Every structure is written in structure tokens, then in C-alpha cells.
Amino acid sequence: MLPGAEFPTPEVQKAGWLRSCKAMPALARGNGQPCDCLPPLRAAAEQLRQKDLRISQLQADLHRPAPAPAQPPEPEALPTIYVVTPTYARLVQKAELVRLSQTLSLVPRLHWLLVEDAEGPTPLVSRLLAASGLLFTHLAVLTPKAQRLREGEPGWVRPRGVEQRNRALDWLRSGGGAVGGEKDPPPPGTRGVVYFADDDNTYSRELFEEMRWTRGVSVWPVGLVGGLRFEGPRVQDGRVVGFHTAWEPNRPFPVDMAGFAVALPLLLAKPNAQFDATAPRGHLESSLLSHLVDPKDLEPRAANCTRVLVWHTRTEKPKMKQEEQLQRQGRGSDPAVEV
Amino acid sequence: MLPGAEFPTPEVQKAGWLRSCKAMPALARGNGQPCDCLPPLRAAAEQLRQKDLRISQLQADLHRPAPAPAQPPEPEALPTIYVVTPTYARLVQKAELVRLSQTLSLVPRLHWLLVEDAEGPTPLVSRLLAASGLLFTHLAVLTPKAQRLREGEPGWVRPRGVEQRNRALDWLRSGGGAVGGEKDPPPPGTRGVVYFADDDNTYSRELFEEMRWTRGVSVWPVGLVGGLRFEGPRVQDGRVVGFHTAWEPNRPFPVDMAGFAVALPLLLAKPNAQFDATAPRGHLESSLLSHLVDPKDLEPRAANCTRVLVWHTRTEKPKMKQEEQLQRQGRGSDPAVEV
Numbered sequence: 001m002l003p004g005a006e007f008p009t010p011e012v013q014k015a016g017w018l019r020s021c022k023a024m025p026a027l028a029r030g031n032g033q034p035c036d037c038l039p040p041l042r043a044a045a046e047q048l049r050q051k052d053l054r055i056s057q058l059q060a061d062l063h064r065p066a067p068a069p070a071q072p073p074e075p076e077a078l079p080t081i082y083v084v085t086p087t088y089a090r091l092v093q094k095a096e097l098v099r100l101s102q103t104l105s106l107v108p109r110l111h112w113l114l115v116e117d118a119e120g121p122t123p124l125v126s127r128l129l130a131a132s133g134l135l136f137t138h139l140a141v142l143t144p145k146a147q148r149l150r151e152g153e154p155g156w157v158r159p160r161g162v163e164q165r166n167r168a169l170d171w172l173r174s175g176g177g178a179v180g181g182e183k184d185p186p187p188p189g190t191r192g193v194v195y196f197a198d199d200d201n202t203y204s205r206e207l208f209e210e211m212r213w214t215r216g217v218s219v220w221p222v223g224l225v226g227g228l229r230f231e232g233p234r235v236q237d238g239r240v241v242g243f244h245t246a247w248e249p250n251r252p253f254p255v256d257m258a259g260f261a262v263a264l265p266l267l268l269a270k271p272n273a274q275f276d277a278t279a280p281r282g283h284l285e286s287s288l289l290s291h292l293v294d295p296k297d298l299e300p301r302a303a304n305c306t307r308v309l310v311w312h313t314r315t316e317k318p319k320m321k322q323e324e325q326l327q328r329q330g331r332g333s334d335p336a337v338e339v
Numbered sequence: 340m341l342p343g344a345e346f347p348t349p350e351v352q353k354a355g356w357l358r359s360c361k362a363m364p365a366l367a368r369g370n371g372q373p374c375d376c377l378p379p380l381r382a383a384a385e386q387l388r389q390k391d392l393r394i395s396q397l398q399a400d401l402h403r404p405a406p407a408p409a410q411p412p413e414p415e416a417l418p419t420i421y422v423v424t425p426t427y428a429r430l431v432q433k434a435e436l437v438r439l440s441q442t443l444s445l446v447p448r449l450h451w452l453l454v455e456d457a458e459g460p461t462p463l464v465s466r467l468l469a470a471s472g473l474l475f476t477h478l479a480v481l482t483p484k485a486q487r488l489r490e491g492e493p494g495w496v497r498p499r500g501v502e503q504r505n506r507a508l509d510w511l512r513s514g515g516g517a518v519g520g521e522k523d524p525p526p527p528g529t530r531g532v533v534y535f536a537d538d539d540n541t542y543s544r545e546l547f548e549e550m551r552w553t554r555g556v557s558v559w560p561v562g563l564v565g566g567l568r569f570e571g572p573r574v575q576d577g578r579v580v581g582f583h584t585a586w587e588p589n590r591p592f593p594v595d596m597a598g599f600a601v602a603l604p605l606l607l608a609k610p611n612a613q614f615d616a617t618a619p620r621g622h623l624e625s626s627l628l629s630h631l632v633d634p635k636d637l638e639p640r641a642a643n644c645t646r647v648l649v650w651h652t653r654t655e656k657p658k659m660k661q662e663e664q665l666q667r668q669g670r671g672s673d674p675a676v677e678v
Contacts, residue, residue: 015566041380041383042381044380045386052390055390055394092563092650096541098541098543099442099541106441173473202434202437202438204437221676223433226661227659229659229672230660230676232486308676309513311431312657313434313655316495317561320567322565323569326567332568333567333583336645337568339562339650
């Protein structure tokens, strides 16, 4: 693999490595012997990556906000909320993660499991986590090629974030694989709840207190999803008797990923419960929940599912037409500035 | 000069650069063309040298003794940040305002001026403000029909939020018109800064501390705007010497609404300074700033405008196809549930 490919830092691109590296096989053919240049370039790329990580750590140490004196010490009694967030590199990634991390910073006793769709931790995400002031575990797993969205495919064709959410479940059950933050999984007997929070939704801080005391699986409405103002469970006499949804109402669990939370002990008691990447469209949530609970035992929250406290917002992909024009003129935005 | 010679770190030697670099002239002779590999290797060596410098700087910063027992300034000592947010009714309005209000709740000594594009206060926004826990002033002014975006017109045809921002400026200067929250404008001599924060952008909490001590007009980069990774001032020796932008670089102030803040005393000293709804596309910010400051006197913030702490994010308009179908069948989402 080319150093640039495994590690396209701005400097590397500026320095034109890719160009010259691509030129090398030709050189090699030219003199009929393997080119001597790729190994040292790879070595240099690896050294640069190491130094970038070191710089990230140091910058994070410097920028880490002072502990807010405002919060009174958290009552040990509160169950921990484990928030599982799959994320992938894109123009709006940092904006989304900054916004989400600031929301999570308002919630006491919360542990953020951020799982990158990547071979390893990226400097951008490592820096952001270290500076967030949150208790976190940093994980990374690349979505297998076969599962990845093809160019031009509509987003719903393949569920996104499956491998990443399952990696977080693995860590909760047996630990291992953490590339940053808290390395050890919750000790046996930990009281907690697990919530799958994508990085582009909008969350009211109130939502987290609704889910904190989940005994099995709790549910609530989600706004602006499925082509509706909201989707959510129908509740009678405090029990879930159906679901308000337009899409396949007969799915075992017609709920959005943002619409439920699972008690940690239940997840640990069902080691086979995970998301199935091959589940048909709209059945990903059911592929996990079918292992865990009977629909009639779902615990309605948010005032018997009459309050919307999470919204399935989507952020537009920014257009970069001017950027491409300026770059052709060598006047593109400084790649050293992280966006 | 060989990179190894100019820069013999242990890694470099381990990686065997010197060997392979020395091998290159031979290679070059071998195929009778100059070897492509020396320039990228030199570039790599230079990059490694730069990073080592950066690392030692950061380590020095870290080991520098902390400033004497941090006495966090009394909140009363901090200038107030007046955040002016125009907003209008739409499907994602509540989600956006919840998200923004939670970000603002992380900032001490902040006063939110929320201005609805409506004849009067709406219950949704009034409830949201009351529940936000923020110090706020609720204003409302309807955009005149002539200025309103026609159905199907692209968003940039008419600047949005002009009347609303000007109403907030009126309140800061002379009070009056508040429909909720704090009714009295800042008393004479109040130290503060005014920032125009639309309800769909993404703001790092760090941004607000960058602007708090603004003397006249402070500026910084804005991410994902103008078709670029970021737009922002160019700074030399601590002064703004130009702007990185693709759109009409010769505008008096080629800055985005989210890219500047104005000291309250300056705004009060220039009673005629306001936004001009008839300003040509991209000149709305200039229509205010031209009253207030000479471009050369802009105060660069965010590490001399090298850090992006605000992003011009846009939220997709949710599709409501299924909602319309269900409503035709009398099974639409319960209108009593606020979304």
C-alpha cells in the first residue's frame, strides 16, 4: 500500500509523495530491479503518523478544559449510560462529533463508546475525544468491503455502522480492542444502560434521564424519521400495544436505532445478541432486539411515549466546488487547518 | 544534501534511510534517468524535523508551571456574551434550537436573544426558552412580505433573518419589544460582546471564550462555508491582511455571519449600524461592519485564525411523504405531540 494511501496527511499530499510514489514502479521496471525507495518512504510515513499522534496527544493535554467546578460530585448510585456512536470520516464529521460531545458533556455518569469506521484511530478523533472531557473508550473497526455502500447507492441499501456497534458490544462483554481512553470493560455487576446514538441525530439532555433506569429495554418516540413527524410506540395503560410507523408496521420491532436503550445486564446475559449486517432494510434494530425482549415487555418512557426528545436530523453534505477550483489554482484552503 | 545527513534521528537510521538513499544514485545511473525518490525523501525528512520541533515546543508548554492557583474569574467579572439568533418555524426548528440551547448552556455569562420570524411569540419557542435554563430575551418580528423568499427561490436570493437581527440590535440599544424573558436592555456601561449565531450552525464551546474579550470587532475562520473547507481572515504578525474566500474576495468584509463578534460599547456608540436587507448577495455582513471598523483593525482570534471553532452546517429538510399518506387515511402522527 502507498504511504499516502495509508496516511494521507496534508503535508504528505503537499509534498507530492503520492505522485512520486506512483512513479516508482515505473522506475523499478526501468532498471529491472525492485525500487529501493518504497521501504524508506513507508518507514517515513509510519514515523510521521507516530509523530502526528504524539502531537495530537500533547495538544489534547494542553487544550483539555479545566474540570467544571459547577457540577456537584455525581451520586455513585446512578447507573452508567454507555453511549455507542459509530462514526466515519467525512467533511462534517468533526462538526457532528463536537456538537454531540458537548451534548453528552451535560449528562452525568456517561461513558462514550466512539467507534471509528477505520483501520485504526485517526488523529482528528483521538484529539477530539481527549479534549472532550468525557469518560470515553475509543474503538475502531473497518466495515468489510462487501458491506460498504457503493458509489451512488442510496444510503438505505446497506445499513451503516453495524460492525462498529457490534465492536462496542464486544468491548462491553469482554473488553479488548480499545485504541484510546478507558481500556477495561465494566466490572461484573455494573449497573448501566446501553444506547446507540448516531453522530448526526439531535438529542435533548432530558432523553438520557429517561433511559437511565431501564430494567430491560426501554423505548420512546423519535422525531422526523420514516417520512413522518415522528415514529414511536403506541401505549395503553402503561404498556406498548403497537407502533406508529408507515414503514412495514409488522416488523418485530418497528423502532429506530435512536428509539430504544438496553440494560447492560440484559446484554451481558445474552452473549449472542448483536446486530445482523444481512438483516433486510428496516430490520437491523429487530435483529438485536429479538434476542433480548418480547415486544409486550418494552418499557415506555418519555411520558408514555408522548414526548419527542430525539430527532433523526440529517446534515447536508457540503458542496466543495469552490475548493476544487482554488485547489486547481494552488490556492486551496490550508490543509494544515483542521476542519 | 541527503535527508539522513541533515536529520539523523534514530528512527531514520533504524528505517535504513541512509542505506537506501545512498543506493539511489546507483539506481538513477541504472535506468539512465534521475531517481524520483530523493525529493520526497527530503520532504519527509523536513516534515519529520518540523514535527520534532513542534513536539518539543508542546512538551515545553506542558511542563511550564501552571499559573498561580487558578482563581476562576468571578462570573460577574466576565463581559456578557449576547448571542443573537434569528429563527423561523419549520420541521427541524425545535431540534435545532434544543441543540443550540444546550451548547449555549455550557457558556458562562451568556444572554440569548432569540428573535422569531413571526408576528408574535410561538408556544413552541416560548416553552423551549423557559425550559432552557438560559438567561434570554424573546423577540419576534415578521419579515416583510417583499423581503420573504418566494416558493422555489434558492435560499441565497434574499438574505434571511435581517429584520430579526436588527430587532435584536434595537433591543440592545433602547429596549422595548421583548415578548418574553429579560425585558430591560443592558444598563449603560455594560461590558459585553454581540455575536450573530444562526440556529443551524455548529459551535464549539471554545469559540465563545475566544470572542468574550473583543475590544472592537473580532474575527475567526468558519468551516464548511462558501464552497470551501473553510473561509477566514489571513493574518500576518497578528494583523488581518486579507481573507481566504472564493466568493467576491473584494467585498469590504468577506466574512460569514458566524465569523465575527462586535463589542457592545462599539455597537451602542454607532446607533446607525445595522444590517441592510437590500445589500447585494454576500454583502450583508459588510453592510453592518462598514459602520463599525476598518478591516485592518479587525482582531484575529482562534490562534491567529488557524483554528476552526464554528461550522456552517445545514440540516436537511425532512421528507414527509409517508406523513401525508397516513394523514389522507386519517392516521397521521398525533398533532398533540410536539416535534
